[in-house]
Amino acid sequence: MEETNSEVQSTNNKKIYKIIGLIVLLILAGCAFYFFYWVKTPQYSLKLIQESVQNHDVVAFEKHVDTEALCTQAVDGFLAQEMSTNDMNNPLIQGIIQTVKPAIVKSLKDGFINYVRDGNFNMTNPFETNKTNDKIANSEKQNENKIKGYTRLEFKDIANTETNGNRATVDIILYDNKTDKNFTLKIGMAKLEDGTWRIDTFVNLDEFIKEYTQATKEKLDEINKQISDEILQNISINMANVKANLQTQNIFGLIDGKITVYIPLKNLTNQNITINNIQIQFIDNNNNIVYEKTITDNIVMQPNQENTITSNFELNPFIDKDKNLIKVFSNTTTNVIITNIQTPDKNIKYQTEL
Secondary structure, eight states: OOOOHHHHHHHHHHHHHHHHHHHHHHHHHHHHHHHHHHTTSHHHHHHHHHHHHHTTOHHHHHHHBOHHHHHHHHHHHHHHHHSOHHHHTOHHHHHHHHHHHHHHHHHHHHHHHHHHHHSOOOOOOTTTTOTTOHHHHHHHHHHHHHHHHGGGEEEEEEEEEEEETTEEEEEEEEEETTTTEEEEEEEEEEEOTTSOEEEEEESSHHHHHHHHHHHHHHHHHHHHHHHHHHHHTTEEEOGGGOEEEEEEEEETTEEEEEEEEEEEEEEOSSSOEEEEEEEEEEEOTTSOEEEEEEEEEEEEEOTTOEEEEEEEEEEOTTSHHHHHHHHHGGGOEEEEEEEEEEOSSOEEEOOOOO
């Protein structure tokens, strides 16, 4: 007996439904596989970190970020950038650093946790109440400002991910809107028991700091060039007649020194100008700045006045940069930059941070 048209149509419909069902099943299986694969990837854990910051979830953030290890490495990286080779190899200085480093690390860690909690990087200077250690406090305050500058970086993309067992290296692209540049930070991640990942190391921190610092310096130089032009419209420096003298004396085998710098200035305006800050640089034959000294004063220049001011400062033979200047002084040239003046109308000042 031949099948009726309705029976044939019904059979065809069943076949179509089976095919559609099979396709849907395959799609769902693929989605499930992709989902379970995705949640076990380093990229997914980075997404969790991003969400923890957005949701101010400190617990989730600390699960996927080893703040203790990262802050310790960051402090070591910044100290390495700031210290000379002799300081790094000096047991006494290294002993002092190891004593104070836990307080610095804790301060930095607290800053990051505060940033996750309320969006403000409130990093306190651990030495600000230590009246007997002003030099360390001032130095640490400068490093604190530098570290805070990194909070302006914005996540842009993940460039590359390499996994090897329970370890992964991820290239993160960070964008800085102040310099309009991208920077690559390589991070190391460890796999957790639940299959997610935790950041526990910076792979290229030294290189990253150097590139970021250089880009910031170049941008500041660009900005300050315009400020310098404005200052020099009010006060001129007769650079041809800038003179620097060095007097040395040998005290029990140690050579200390005293620098005297003579700076000829002229007020180019018909109003009083107060000079607040002057930067003195000593430059070697390779055009490298071997020593910088900032003079803070309130030097009042009368309208159209010409005056040669004198600046004196001591060189300490126990400080590497001071000792080096004594050694190379005869092969240096002196450069003078006025970085801050006050006119009756406004304060014109170099920018020190972006």
